[in-house]
Amino acid sequence: MTTRGRYAAYADRIASVSPTYAAWARSLDDHLVALLDEVPETKRQPELLFAVARRLGADPSDPGALRALGREARPTLVAALGSATVQANDPRRLGPVVPLFAALAARTRRPLGLVDAGAAAGLCSIPDRVTLDHCTGARPQLVRMHTAVEDPSVHLVVDASGVLPAPATGPIRVAARVALDPNPIDLAEPGAFDRLVEAVPPEATDRTALMRAAARATLAAPPVRITGTLPGDLDRALDTLPDGCEPVVLTTGTLVYVPGAERQRFVDRVRERGVHWIALERTGILTGVAASLPPDVDPDAPDAFATASLDGVAAAVSDPFGVRVRWLRDPNL
Structure with a gap:
């Protein structure tokens, strides 16, 4: 293009x-x-x-x-x-991935060890601190999908359709968080939040307010920050996780900035390490994930801009901001 x-x-x-x-x-x-x-x-x-x-x-x-x-x-x-770099974390991207974290948490007795790759300030490193509602049906009704384990937290509402997942039956437990980024942002530093929102459109005051709420939640459960890139520093980030947790790598809009060959190296390394991987990435950029999409998904459609996947299998598609989600399968099954 x-x-x-x-x-x-x-x-x-x-x-x-x-x-x-x-x-x-x-x-x-x-x-x-x-x-x-x-x-x-x-x-x-x-x-x-x-x-x-x-x-x-x-x-x-x-x-x-x-x-x-x-x-x-x-x-x-x-x-x-x-x-310059732009690192405007958008916590709305947690909307499509929180049900994937809930499904993964329900499968394991161990708490999760989260590596947020491309984390910026870590505003998407808090799936456990999200209260998520699905707005569904021709006569819209709200269905509570997940309740934050504790405050401070953020509240997200997603317009959902398709094969809706079942609401979470238990909490998402996160034992450790690692933020991997070429330029990780420490929200505790003066002016850090202002730098984070400088790319947010001036009209998007609601988005800035949501980011502020996510920043408070992140400061209450701060990640370990590691300066590094994908795929070269993935092992170092995973090795930081303590024993006794279930490792899971999260990428939200990260891999589009990783060159194609290196992107596949990342996918291969995740599989080689035997760790879980939750992603919300541009539809079509991941060959394996794209192959698991049904044929009626048009990657050029605005509401299929991104694909949410668990362990390389597509579970949903969404608009660029994660607020309109079409579920393709229940990740709990």
């Missing part, structure tokens, strides 16, 4: 959530496209460009501010993109 096509697709996805970011994505001209083509592929994502632009003073309410910044501060913008 070309840079212009990538931003056009992003604009279509984000328009209902953030008209300002959609307008910025649609404002790309030839000058900005050429600028983005100067930086590595991994530095061209819209969220990163917009976060850096805001850090450099561009006003997202001005549709022309991005183009102006590209013209007036091109060297500064290119340099900032080259060194």
Whole structure:
């Protein structure tokens, strides 16, 4: 996909959530496209460009501010993109994976040892601290799927359809958490939360509030932070887990940033280690998971943007934010 096509697709996805970011994505001209083509592929994502632009003073309410910044501060913008990272953890991604954690917890007597790969600040390292409701049916009703083991916690509501999983019958017990990331964020540091939300669209005040609640929950159960990447540092992270727990690796939107050959090395290493793996990743990027999807799943459909899987088997597909979930099978079976 070309840079212009990538931003056009992003604009279509984000328009209902953030008209300002959609307008910025649609404002790309030839000058900005050429600028983005100067930086590595991994530095061209819209969220990163917009976060850096805001850090450099561009006003997202001005549709022309991005183009102006590209013209007036091109060297500064290119340099900032080259060194910047965007780590806006979205705890909404826990919606499709909490039932997978609940199903896994029900299968084992041991508490889970969680390695959150690509954790950023660890806002998705708290499946046990999520109270999850499914909103189902033509006449919507809420079904409680999981109750947080203790506060502080977050409350998520997912629009669910398909082969709905059974509600959790017991708690998700997490004995240890490891946050593996190239640049792990310590939420206890001054200004850490502000840096975390700098890529969040300005209209998304509810998302910022949810991230703040998740940050409080994460601080109450902080992970061990390890600086590293996939797949090279996976073993080091797993070896940090204490004896007596059931190891499980979590990836949420992480593997799209891992080159294809290295991505398969990660999948192979998870299998070689014999550990569990829960994922919410872009539909189609994982060959084995894609092979377990039913034929009527269209990976280009907005509500099949991501696939939730347990141990390499697809269980559900969802929109990019994890708030509309179609369950393909009950992970408890």
